[in-house]
Amino acid sequence: MNTSVLAAKGPRRTYPLLTGLRRRLARPAAVTAALALASALLTGTAAAAPAAATAGQDRPDLRQAIQEIVDDGLLGVQVRVHDERGDWAGSAGARKLGSAAAPPVNGRYWIGSTTKTFTATLVLQLVAEGRVGLDSPVAGYLPELGLDPRITVRMLLRHNSGLFNYTGEYYPDGTVVPGIPGTGKEWLDHRFTSYHPEELVRLALSKPARFEPGTNWSYSNTNYTLALLLVEKVTGHSYAEEMRRRILRPLGLTGTLVPGDQSRLPGPHAHGYLRYQDGDQWRVVDVSRQNLSMLAGAGDMISTTKDVQTFFTALLRGRLLPAALVAEMYRDPDPRSESLYGRYGLGMYVLDTGPDCAGVVLxxxxxxxxxxGSLMYSTPDGSRTLTASLTMGDAAIDLGTVFPKALDRLVKAVFCDKR
Incomplete structure (x- = not known):
């Protein structure tokens, strides 16, 4: 995909990777809301790790990068890369605490807010069909919710609506307005609770908006749960059914699903853990099972590194949307959203890795x-991709340091290696 649509909007700016990562952690509300809520408490393990399991050609640079991530304290990592040297997949660390086995190379995992790109694609398919207007008021499609008529479909996908984030809002002055519990013991005690998408949206609408529609940027899960309701209202079918019909089946994504109330990861998978404080004691619990209906349309999907790679490549190469709408997803990203992931467009971030690396990466x-944790990166033409799953263990680590370090390592290994 040509990146000239970015250049046409002004000079290209380079974001030094590690500096950007640190800046990103200073703005937790800009991370996927779930990660923002969890960043102070999620922890990994520094247990001895077996040698990385790999598939494809030997890539010592990538094997070293993922082993260093485990050495820094995460329990396990699965990584898949496609570039001019071919395909490579590998894993390092442990599949679960107390096990000597490495994580499966293509195991299933909770992909969190990587779900948002899938949801944005569904909405934009309806735009391509003329059934939804990108700049039309959302209230026109969902009048029963009493939405501000100034909020457009574009504002949902771009996080410009100003709607309260139902998983909680974190303001620059340190003020916190709580929403549905999203971390620690409070989340743990309710991790199997089922939520209906409309229930989540009505909770958000009961709180004051963060800003007037279109006047600012703030990452909010509410936007994408509303997008789910929009898909269901316009099509007359469930979000899960439309996802299967429009994306999963055409691309053969057999490892991907919209789980609804399903709490188990089906098939081979690595285990993830939560280390949390209970009174004056620290405890560790396996959270491989969790009901993510609390993030409907915004962060609830299950997938594999292979399926996520296939999806993102197909999207960027025009198999799911017309080229003009694909370009619209990363054209003119909002500068107010600048983070370690880049700047936000429509359902994806736009990161400029600079002239010494691959340039623009989505x-x-x-x-x-x-x-x-879930990672999904690609050049705009889909020729170089990185997808990964990270799992946390039982060691007391500073995720605010370890996560950006791991991210920087992988992005540099894949997008800054010119050999």
Whole structure:
């Protein structure tokens, strides 16, 4: 995909990777909301790790990068890369605490807010069909919710609506307005609770908006749960059914699903853990099972590194949307959203890795409330991709340091290696 649509909007700016990562952690509300809530408490393990399991050609640079992530304290990592040297997949660390086995190379995992790119694609398919207007008021499609008529479909996908984030809001002055519990013991005690999408949206609408529609940027899960309701209202079918019909089946994504109330990861998978404080004691619990209906349309999907790679490549190469709408997803990203992931467009971030690397890279990472992290990166033409799953263990680590370090390592290894 040509990146000239970015250049046409002004000079290209380079974001030094590690500096950007640190800046990102200073703005937790800009991370996937679940990761923002969890960043102070999620922890990994520094247990001895077995040698990385790999598939494809030997890539010592990538094997070293993922082993260093485990050495820094995460329990496990699965990584898949496609570039001019071919395909490579590998894993390092442990599949679960107390096990000597490495994580499965293509195991299933909770992809968190990587789900948002899937949801944005569904909405934009309806735009391509003329059934939804990108700049039309959302209230026109969902009048029963009493939405501000100034909020457009574009504002949902771009996080410009100003709607309260139902998983909680974190303001620059340190003020916190709580929402649905998203971390620690409070989340743990309710991790199997089921939520209906409309229930989540009505909770958000009962709180004051963060700003007037279109006047600012703030990452809010509410936007994408509303997008789910929009898909269901316009099509007359469930979000899960439309996802299967429009994306999963056409692309053969057999490892991907919209789980609804399903709490188990089906098939081979690595285990993720939450280390949390209970009174004056620290405890560790396996959170591989969790009900993510609390993030409907915004962070609830299950997938594999292979399926996420296939999806993102197909999207960027025009198999799911017309080229003009694909370009619209990363054209003119909002400068107010600048973070370690880049700047936000429509369902994806736009990161400029600079002239010494691959230049513009598109991404959307994610995390459920605990245990897992998901990475999804690609050049705009889909020729170089990185997808990964990270799992947390039982060691007391500073995720605010370890996560950006791991991210920087992988992005540099894949997008800054010119050999």
């Amino acid at each position: 991404d959307h990472n994610g995390s459920p409330p605990a245990g897992y």
